[in-house]
Amino acid sequence: MKVAFPPAPEPEAEVAEAGRLLFAGPVDFVKGVVAMDGLPPADRPEVCFAGRSNVGKSSLINALTGRKGIARASNTPGRTQELNFFALGERGYLVDLPGYGYAQAPVAVVQKWQALLKQYLAGRPNLRRAFALIDARHGIKPVDHEIMTLLDRSAVPFQVVVTKADKMGRSALEQVLIQIEGELQKHPAAYPELVVTSSEKGEGIPTLRAIIEGLTAG
Ligand SMILES: Nc1nc2c(ncn2[C@@H]2O[C@H](COP(=O)(O)OP(=O)(O)OP(=O)(O)O)[C@@H](O)[C@H]2O)c(=O)[nH]1
Ligand SMILES: [Mg+2]
Numbered sequence: 001m002k003v004a005f006p007p008a009p010e011p012e013a014e015v016a017e018a019g020r021l022l023f024a025g026p027v028d029f030v031k032g033v034v035a036m037d038g039l040p041p042a043d044r045p046e047v048c049f050a051g052r053s054n055v056g057k058s059s060l061i062n063a064l065t066g067r068k069g070i071a072r073a074s075n076t077p078g079r080t081q082e083l084n085f086f087a088l089g090e091r092g093y094l095v096d097l098p099g100y101g102y103a104q105a106p107v108a109v110v111q112k113w114q115a116l117l118k119q120y121l122a123g124r125p126n127l128r129r130a131f132a133l134i135d136a137r138h139g140i141k142p143v144d145h146e147i148m149t150l151l152d153r154s155a156v157p158f159q160v161v162v163t164k165a166d167k168m169g170r171s172a173l174e175q176v177l178i179q180i181e182g183e184l185q186k187h188p189a190a191y192p193e194l195v196v197t198s199s200e201k202g203e204g205i206p207t208l209r210a211i212i213e214g215l216t217a218g
Contacts, residue, residue, distance in 0.1 A: 053099025
């Protein structure tokens with residue numbers, strides 16, 4: 001049976017090499033943004049990393065760029081509290097977003113991030129794709145649907161990236177992928193391939209680099 005949302009295939013050698021080269025080039029932290037009027041000019045293609053608090057957004061950016069501390073990752077949920085912009089040279093921006101679904105911070109603070117996150121996701125003209133990160137241990141939760149519905153309504157294409165695959169055995173991982181594939185049928189903006197990753201072990205990182213290379217080309 002053909003699954004509707006298969007894992008993305010390994011990139012061809014040439015495409016993988018283009019992805020590797022892009023991320024081997026300069027990657028610079030540009031700024032942390034706390035309000036819409038602080039966004040850098042929308043003058044180049046952009047991709048962002050969205051997901052529940054602690055899903056591994058910052059770790060994934062570190063793994064992609066091969067620079068361990070470029071994005072601040074932490075065991076403490078709610079670590080990333082701004083929209084952090086990283087420039088891939090002149091080619092494009094990567095945006096590390098604050099997590100959603102985090103209840104531990106003061107309500108007013110959380111509401112402020114969430115409002116900014118939603119404004120950003122719905123209204124950034126150069127946003128080519130949002131990567132929606134899903135923890136391999138948890139699958140898609142109601143808060144994920146909320147964000148995915150916002151992306152559907154805003155016509156922002158999104159692609160699910162499954163994180164922390166190293167924490168799962170293969171058969172348990174297969175089960176979660178089936179759950180995710182089922183849930184994604186509800187979302188017209190979902191890109192029809194998933195990427196399974198481990199920032200810890202490097203799984204899926206060349207694939208994701210190649211995808212981002214393609215999205216930021218031209
Ligand atoms: N085993 C394993 N742990 C991971 C992986 N990715 C992230 N982690 C761990 O998960 C925790 C959270 O990672 P972060 O990258 O800070 O998560 P985040 O989504 O940026 O979190 P917020 O900024 O709080 O929203 C850290 O302890 C990471 O070391 C992975 O691929 N494998
Ligand atoms: Mg973070």
